[in-house]
Amino acid sequence: MQNTISGFSKLKKAEKIDWLLSTYFSDNVNSRTTITQYWNTDEKLQKLHDEFIENTISNFYLPLGVAPNFLINDQVYTIPMAIEESSVVAAASKSAKFWFDRGGFKAKVLSTTKIGQVHFTYHGDTERLRRFFNIIKPKLINETSHITKNMERRGGGILDIELKDKTNELDNYYQLHVTFETLDAMGANFINSCLEQFAKTLTNEAQEFKTFTSVEKDIHIVMSILSNYVPDCIVRAEVSCKIEDLKDKDIPNPKAFVEKFKQAVSIAEVEPHRAVTHNKGIMNGIDAVVLATGNDFRAVEAGVHAYASKSGRYSSLTHCKLTEDTFTFSMEIPLALGTIGGLTTLHPLVKFALQLLGNPSAKDLMKIVAVAGLAQNFAALKSLTTTGIQKGHMKMHLMNILNQFEATNAEKDAIVNHFKTNTVTHSAVVEAIKALRNH
Numbered sequence: 001m002q003n004t005i006s007g008f009s010k011l012k013k014a015e016k017i018d019w020l021l022s023t024y025f026s027d028n029v030n031s032r033t034t035i036t037q038y039w040n041t042d043e044k045l046q047k048l049h050d051e052f053i054e055n056t057i058s059n060f061y062l063p064l065g066v067a068p069n070f071l072i073n074d075q076v077y078t079i080p081m082a083i084e085e086s087s088v089v090a091a092a093s094k095s096a097k098f099w100f101d102r103g104g105f106k107a108k109v110l111s112t113t114k115i116g117q118v119h120f121t122y123h124g125d126t127e128r129l130r131r132f133f134n135i136i137k138p139k140l141i142n143e144t145s146h147i148t149k150n151m152e153r154r155g156g157g158i159l160d161i162e163l164k165d166k167t168n169e170l171d172n173y174y175q176l177h178v179t180f181e182t183l184d185a186m187g188a189n190f191i192n193s194c195l196e197q198f199a200k201t202l203t204n205e206a207q208e209f210k211t212f213t214s215v216e217k218d219i220h221i222v223m224s225i226l227s228n229y230v231p232d233c234i235v236r237a238e239v240s241c242k243i244e245d246l247k248d249k250d251i252p253n254p255k256a257f258v259e260k261f262k263q264a265v266s267i268a269e270v271e272p273h274r275a276v277t278h279n280k281g282i283m284n285g286i287d288a289v290v291l292a293t294g295n296d297f298r299a300v301e302a303g304v305h306a307y308a309s310k311s312g313r314y315s316s317l318t319h320c321k322l323t324e325d326t327f328t329f330s331m332e333i334p335l336a337l338g339t340i341g342g343l344t345t346l347h348p349l350v351k352f353a354l355q356l357l358g359n360p361s362a363k364d365l366m367k368i369v370a371v372a373g374l375a376q377n378f379a380a381l382k383s384l385t386t387t388g389i390q391k392g393h394m395k396m397h398l399m400n401i402l403n404q405f406e407a408t409n410a411e412k413d414a415i416v417n418h419f420k421t422n423t424v425t426h427s428a429v430v431e432a433i434k435a436l437r438n439h
């Protein structure tokens with residue numbers, strides 16, 4: 001078959017690139033330069049990156065920005081953000097500055113329980129399975145002691161194991177539903193190792209269980225894996241102030257502003273199409289900090305969106321409360337994060353990002369990440385309900401359009417100056433470049 005290759009993984013990096021270029025690219029030289037220009041000149045650093053994943057051919061850069069002036073529980077942070085989208089860092093920074101003078105952000109970790117499951121099938125009497133489970137439960141825990149001893153010494157470990165009968169949903173389907181405390185580690189490897197040991201103990205013990213029939217002894221493990229849905233690993237972030245204190249250059253009439261703002265949140269609470277975009281804006285902030293601190297943004301995304309659907313209808317993650325004189329904007333989200341293990345000690349920029357945040361515990365990082373999400377949503381809703389999103393977003397996107405047209409520094413200065421008093425749209429920028437170049 002065309003363009004397939006066997007044994008690719010065994011080739012050297014240079015050989016992989018040669019195959020790729022000769023198979024897919026006619027402009028061999030340019031494409032090779034595209035790949036190699038992103039290689040780090042420090043060979044040791046490049047090797048470190050090569051070994052993060054498999055079949056590495058180059059590095060894929062994302063900008064690392066910072067948003068200063070975040071006051072969280074009376075402590076000031078400059079938050080690192082890795083993201084490709086213009087206006088996100090500016091929006092976070094603007095929100096931080098706005099709330100700095102209004103009491104800052106309050107954040108609290110409500111729970112930190114993580115979950116893993118052993119999914120298995122059993123053909124037989126459920127009550128006998130339950131009796132068997134109760135007898136072997138201490139053994140299930142004991143036989144993981146070689147995995148759990150360090151975690152337990154630090155104060156974490158296995159919290160509980162439950163047997164769940166899921167046969168109403170799927171024939172013969174049961175699970176061990178296990179809860180864990182993994183402290184400053186995200187805990188994926190720890191949890192999965194424990195689960196795989198539970199699976200072994202479960203099948204071995206079933207074979208030996210005298211009151212099982214021969215069919216009942218034959219428990220089949222389907223899989224053992226952590227769950228990225230962590231509705232008991234929750235952090236709450238909030239801002240609140242007197243309505244009249246919201247007044248600023250963008251908010252001349254705070255009372256009218258909060259009513260419209262609340263309406264925007266209410267729409268996202270009841271209307272899934274809007275909720276998805278609303279929550280995407282929150283994830284702009286969350287993913288950027290999660291990435292910068294070396295955490296797994298896919299796990300966070302999956303868990304957060306499942307949480308947004310927990311009522312059966314996908315809804316807003318943030319909520320707004322108004323009393324006679326007070327505005328409160330808040331969010332509770334599940335976040336399973338780590339500040340030790342994984343990339344946190346390997347990737348130099350991740351180490352830098354964590355240092356910038358004062359080497360936080362996982363709980364502190366949960367608070368910082370949630371605040372970044374809330375701040376982002378506040379900025380987006382503030383723009384949406386006042387000027388509209390395009391004014392600020394396009395102002396920040398201007399440089400991307402100029403770079404598409406390979407504008408010189410002098411052209412950039414002239415055009416940025418022009419758009420200080422004119423609205424940025426793609427076509428207006430194109431016109432301005434043409435006019436400048438024809439001048």
Ligand code: HMG
Pocket residue numbers: 085086087088089090091092093094095097277278279280281282284376379380381383384389391392393395396
């Ligand atoms: P502005 O009022 O034009 O900004 O806002 P400014 O020039 O007056 O500056 C005020 C502060 O904003 C600055 O203070 C910075 O903190 C920040 P200073 O540093 O001067 O003391 N700021 C910047 N920070 C870094 N670099 C910059 C910069 N400019 C301002 N260049 C702004 C401009 C874009 C901040 C504002 O319009 C805004 O917050 N817009 C919202 C943008 C947004 O949400 N972008 C996300 C992408 S759109 C999206 O994907 C989500 C969405 O669909 C979600 C939803 O629908 O809910 C919208």
